[in-house]
Amino acid sequence: MRNSPNRLIATIFGAVYLLVGLLGFAVTSGVGFAATEGANLIIFEVNPLHNVIHLAIGAALLFAGLRGTASARTVNATVGAVYLLVGIVGLFLLNSPLNIIALNGADNVLHLASAVLLLGVGLSLDKSPAAARA
Amino acid sequence: MAGQDMAGQSMTGHHPATLPPSAQLDRPVPQQAVVPQAHPSVRLVTGFAGFGAGSVNLAISSSIFATGSGEPERVIAGALAGLWGAALLAGAVVFLAKDRPAGGRWVRYALAAAAVAHLAAIAFPTSATAGLGLTQLSALLLTLIIIASLAWLGRAAGEKRAMRPGRLLLAAFAGAVLVAGITTPGLAASTAGQYAIPHGGHGNLAPGGHHQR
Numbered sequence: 001m002r003n004s005p006n007r008l009i010a011t012i013f014g015a016v017y018l019l020v021g022l023l024g025f026a027v028t029s030g031v032g033f034a035a036t037e038g039a040n041l042i043i044f045e046v047n048p049l050h051n052v053i054h055l056a057i058g059a060a061l062l063f064a065g066l067r068g069t070a071s072a073r074t075v076n077a078t079v080g081a082v083y084l085l086v087g088i089v090g091l092f093l094l095n096s097p098l099n100i101i102a103l104n105g106a107d108n109v110l111h112l113a114s115a116v117l118l119l120g121v122g123l124s125l126d127k128s129p130a131a132a133r134a
Numbered sequence: 135m136a137g138q139d140m141a142g143q144s145m146t147g148h149h150p151a152t153l154p155p156s157a158q159l160d161r162p163v164p165q166q167a168v169v170p171q172a173h174p175s176v177r178l179v180t181g182f183a184g185f186g187a188g189s190v191n192l193a194i195s196s197s198i199f200a201t202g203s204g205e206p207e208r209v210i211a212g213a214l215a216g217l218w219g220a221a222l223l224a225g226a227v228v229f230l231a232k233d234r235p236a237g238g239r240w241v242r243y244a245l246a247a248a249a250v251a252h253l254a255a256i257a258f259p260t261s262a263t264a265g266l267g268l269t270q271l272s273a274l275l276l277t278l279i280i281i282a283s284l285a286w287l288g289r290a291a292g293e294k295r296a297m298r299p300g301r302l303l304l305a306a307f308a309g310a311v312l313v314a315g316i317t318t319p320g321l322a323a324s325t326a327g328q329y330a331i332p333h334g335g336h337g338n339l340a341p342g343g344h345h346q347r
Contacts, residue, residue, distance in 0.1 A: 005299040005306075012303075088189055108321070112189075113314035116182040117306055123230035124178055125302075 005125045006072040007065045013118065014062025020046075021054030044107050069126050080119025083111055173290055175302055177233070179309035180283035184226025186317035187276035190324075191219030194269055197325035198262050211262045218248060235284065242284065249277045265325075272320020276313065 002008065024046040046054075057079055064075035195216035202208035228236040235241045252274035255263040263270065297305070321327050 117310040
C-alpha cells in the first residue's frame with residue numbers, strides 16, 4: 001500500500017471521512033435531515049445528510065484503498081469528479097431548495113481541495129501495470 | 135510541449151521503478167517505490183489549477199448571463215467565458231490522464247491570451263465584467279499558475295527526479311489547498327456566490343453555531 005499514492009490517499013481520506021461522519025452525528029442532534037443550516041463540527045457546518053454522505057464516501061474510499069490500486073484509482077477519480085460536479089452545480093443552486101449540503105466557506109475550500117486532489121491523483125498516478133498491482 | 139516531452143518517460147539509473155513497464159512486470163514491487171514520473175507534484179498542481187480556473191471561468195460566464203438582458207456583447211462574453219471554462223476542465227482531465235497538454239503548442243498562446251483578457255477585465259471593466267474584479271483576479275492567478283507550471287515542466291524536461299508516494303501526496307495536498315484557497319473566494323465573489331446566504335447570518339438562535347429552521 002505504501003508504494004501506491006492512490007491506495008495511500010484513498011485509505012487516509014477514507015478514514016478521515018468516516019471519522020468526520022461519525023463525529024458529525026454527535027453535533028447534529030435536532031438538526032433537520034437536509035437542513036440548509038447545519039451545526040458546527042469545529043469550523044465546518046454539517047447536517048445529518050452531510051454526515052451520511054461523509055460516511056458513504058469514507059467507506060467507499062477506505063474499502064477501495066484496502067482492496068487494491070485499481071479499485072483505489074477508480075474510486076478516487078469517481079469521488080473527485082462527483083465532488084467537482086457538485087461544487088460547480090452548487091454555484092448555481094446555493095439559494096434554492098436544492099442546496100441541501102449546507103456548505104459554507106470553509107466547507108467549500110475543503111470540498112474543492114478534496115475534489116481536485118482525488119480526481120488528480122486518480123487520473124494521473126499508478127498508471128503502469130506494475131503500479132496497478134501494488 | 136513540456137508535458138509531451140516527458141510523457142511516459144522512465145528515469146535513468148538503476149532503481150527498479152525506472153525500468154520500462156515490460157521489465158517492471160518481471161520484478162517485485164520495491165519496498166520504497168518512487169512515482170516513475172518527472173516532477174509529478176508539479177504536474178498535479180498544473181491539473182488542479184486547470185480545474186480551479188475552469189470552475190472560476192464558468193462562474194464568470196454564469197455571472198455575465200445572470201446580470202445582463204441579452205445584449206450581444208454580453209452573450210458573446212458569457213459564451214466565451216463558458217466555453218473557455220469547459221475547455222480548461224476538459225484540458226485538465228486530458229493533461230492528467232495522458233501526461234500531455236491538450237491542444238499542443240497552441241495551449242500556451244491560449245493561456246497567455248486568457249491571462250491578458252482577465253487582466254484587461256480587471257483594469258478596464260465593462261458593463262459585462264463590472265463587479266467581477268475578485269473573480270477575474272482569481273481566474274488570472276490560476277491561469278498564471280498553469281502557465282508557470284507548464285514552463286517549469288518544460289525547463290525540467292531533462293531532469294530525472296521523482297518523489298516517494300508519501301512526500302508526493304503531502305506536496306499535492308498543499309497544492310490542492312492553495313488552488314482551492316484561490317478558487318473559492320473567486321467563486322464566492324461571482325454573482326452565483328452572492329445568492330448564497332451566509333450560514334451565520336440567519337436563524338442562529340443559540341451561541342456556538344447551532345441553528346434551527
